[in-house]
Amino acid sequence: MRTLAALLLAAAIATPAAAETILINNGRVVTNGAGGVIENGDVLIVDGRIAMVGANVAAPRGARVIEANGNYVTPGAFAAMSEVGLSEISGSGAPNDADIEGELISAAADAGQAFNPNVTAIPVTRIEGVTRAAIAPSASSTIFDGRGALVSMSGEADSVFRTRAFMVVELGESGANRTGGSRAALWPAFEAALRDAREYPARYRSGQGGAVLNEIDAQALQPFARGQGVFLVHLESAADIRRLIRFKRANPSLRFVIHGGAEAWQVADELASSGIPVILDPLVNLPDHFERLSARLDNAALLNRAGVRFAIAPGPGSVDAHQARLVLQLAGNAVANGLPWDVAFAAVSRGPAEIFGVTNLGRLERNYLADVVIWDGDPLQVTSAPTAVFIEGVEQSLTSRQTQLRDRYNPRNRRR
Amino acid sequence: MRLNLRPAIAIVAMLSLAACATTSADNTADEGPVPFASTYTPRPSTPTLIRNATVFDGNGAELSNADVLMRDGRIVAVGQNLSAEGATVIDGTGKFVTPGIIDAHSHLGVYPSPSIDATSDGNELTSPNTAEVWAEHSVWPQDPGFLRAVAGGITTLHVLPGSGNLFGGRGVTLRPVLGATTVQEMKFPGAPQSLKMACGENPARVYGSRNSSPATGMGDVAGYRQAFANAARYAARMEAAENGQGEPPDRDLEMETLAGVINGDIILQWHCYRADEMANAIQVAHEFHFQIAAFHHAVEAYKITDMLREENICAAMWADWWGFKLEAYDGIRENIAFVDASGGCAVVHSDSEVGIQRLNQEAAKAMADGRRAGIEITRAQAWTWLSRNPARALRIDQETGTLEPGRRADVVIWSADPLSSYAVAERVFIDGAVMYERGAQRDPPSDFELGQTYSRGRAQ
DSSP: OHHHHHHHHHHHHHHHHHHHOOOEEEEEEESSSOOOOEEEEEEEEETTTEEEETHHHHHHHOOOEEOOOTTTEEEEEEEEEETTSSSSSTTOOOTTEEEEEESSOSTTBBGGOOOTTTTTTTHHHHTEEEEEEEEEOEESSHHHEEEEEEEESSSSSSOEEEEEEEEEEOOOOHHTTTTOOOOHHHHHHHHHHHHHTTTTHHHTTTTTOOOOOOOOHHHHOOOOOOOOSSSEEEEHHHHHHHHHHHHHHHTTOEEEEEEEEGGGGGGGHHHHHHTOOOEOTHHHHSSOGGTTTEEEEEEEHHHHHOOOOOEOOOOOOOSSSSSSGGGGHHHHHHTTOOOOHHHHTTTTHHHHHHHOOOOSSOOSSSTTTTTTTEEETTTTSSTOEEEEETTTTEEEEOOOOOHHHHHHHHHHHHHO | HHHHHHHHHHHHHHHHHHHHHTOOOOOOTTTOTTTOOOOOOOOOOOOOOEEEEEEEOSSEEEEEEEEEEETTTEEEEEEEOOTTTOEEEEEOOOOEEEEEEEEEOOOTTTTTTSOOOOOOOSSSTTTSSSSSSSGGTOOTTTTTTTHHHHHHTTEEEEEEEOOSSSSSEEEEEEEOOOTOSSSSOOOOTTTOEEEEEEEETTHHHHTTTOOSOOSSSSEEEEEEEEHHHHHHHHHHHHHHHTSSSSSSOOOHHHHHHHHHHHSSSEEEEEEEOOHHHHHHHHHHOOOOOOEEEEEEEEEEEGGGHHHHHHHHOEEOOOOOOOOOSSTTTOTTTTTHHHHTTOOEEEEEOOOOOTTTGGGGHHHHHHHHHHHHOOOOOOOOHHHHTTTTHHHHHHTTTTTTOOOOTSSSSOOOEESSSSTTTTTOEEEEEEEEEEEEEEOOOOOOOSGGOOOOOTTTTTTO
């Protein structure tokens, strides 16, 4: 009985927030869709979804009305790649579920099984306007890092909204390093793994076993090897991108997304016709690896001009568990280097959703989930911050461990 | 001998640009010229007048519709309706002019691009005390990062050894001279060298994993104290010998660096994250009577702002890095603003070949977050974190860091308010000469990048 009462009480507390009807009034509404940017626009949220967007939306009876005062109202940002939720502290020998050592499990690794919605990085990320993230583990010795998940920044128990959403595979320099140091070995290894997966379970039941994969990894890889899931491929160089495009042409049922692509601008037209999207980092402009000697700051602008689909996120090697919030700064820097604002904002909101096949996030349009942020300025400016964040219509706390530390040590508070 | 005379020499060199390249270390008969002296010479410049811009003077003031006049590599005047016959005139309407950004913490050149085994040259991790090594001897002038840094408005940078040992070695203040073939061409004339020390997790992890000291925080502090105790004796014997009392000790490069810190001619840049560890470091400084110029990273500086102010120690900080180690766990976005608001010397640093390209955005974050926490900060005040304060931390503030008349003409013209994410550096002047111009079609200055696909059709 006590349990039932507790449940009913919990439901009573939870329901009003979830079911709240909210009208955001008079904002600069970035719809990310056909509506473009609506000046003096309103956004109506009902039952966790966008019910209406436009000028002069009437507030239904009982609706909470929030004045946006002409400020930006946008979809929540979507970090197209992060390790948020996979560690509380990534170094210092603290537990870090993002890093997998050894070869016991490769393709079968499953980030959704490791995600912890209670890490302090989630409120830190959320209060900067990022409401969703794609997360993936990172292996050290096998070319498959494993399966990524899509997560909400709500901090709630049901934060993982899609598991096994993509398969991370290394097909560039780091992939070569894991196959004896050479791409000459990497590609045959990748193709052999795909064959193992396609022939699962027959060759394992027959006792033949896999050529390169164990049974568990072959099973995990199978749907991706059959075109039922997307490969997120780490590579950077123009030569590697061309190899992937050729491979895709020969295997049209397979689906690929490039993560990295520092030299993509050199093969922009070929990429556009291949249909392969790119998740790129607009700050990568150093020849810090031989696979990205041609990196440049206007990569995003050049890809956009050529018609390549892309999203913006930290590049492989820069992905971490604590700074997913910086995707907006990355997008702002793409604007500084020639990318139109609306394209840049979409690249950290609608773009990631589309790349991962999420059809109900990334826009302020009817029936989309109400991940909505009200800002005190241009969201792509580092000086701006949210004044309100909603995830599926639920207003989020703007408190984090960092704001608590701030308030404890604020010299203004001390003087009082 | 050298160690005692260096401070005076450094001051002389600071005052005299022409002399410093060739100033000898001291005037004792048995010494030759200063080894590895700066051979930096400013690029040719013409008198230049920037008209009608918004100017942050680096001292906290913002001037509207102001002019900046540079001549012979120095700032001549900042004000309204300036004129200068024969000067190159640049219309600054709608643009912003600031002192060049000074990064007090960089590893450009010592961890250059490309990052491979051969270029991992920034930390002599062979002993907890490698005070004898000099970062400048690892600097690769071809590092393509120097061009990217200048394009981000950097005019001076302090290159440090890594933080894996207690005493990493000497750091060096450089000009990002594009196309330099030697590091001596890049050395900021007269700027003192630093000693890089490190607190905390890094040395304990590196040496603890080798089952040698330091393996713990207490091992760290014991290591500092024993080394300075030895150095104090070395310095005393050296001084006695100069006064005709006894023989000088055998020359010891490690001791020479530490004694230089005690004597004040080598400035101390100390990597330290936590408040309690910074407090311990200050105790070591008191015990051995030396000054700490700056704590670097100083993620918890906001917890000890009064102590830092009273000890006259700058804090060189990131705007928002946190969580990658336990000692970085308490990072907050208001750290820089809180140090500044408490009257301390707040410095925005990069420690990153990526971050160094847009330190202005890091200052912008800190300013905005500070304001949201109720701290009043003007944008011109925020700029002091990027130029004047790092110049203080590096003891070059009499030469650069502000637009005061007589200072070196290290000047950036920005396309827009440089505390905006959309602003880019259009022109960067070092000693009054254009080191970088956005959009100029040029071959890459680094030989490494020449002939690569990178340079095809690419503007700097």
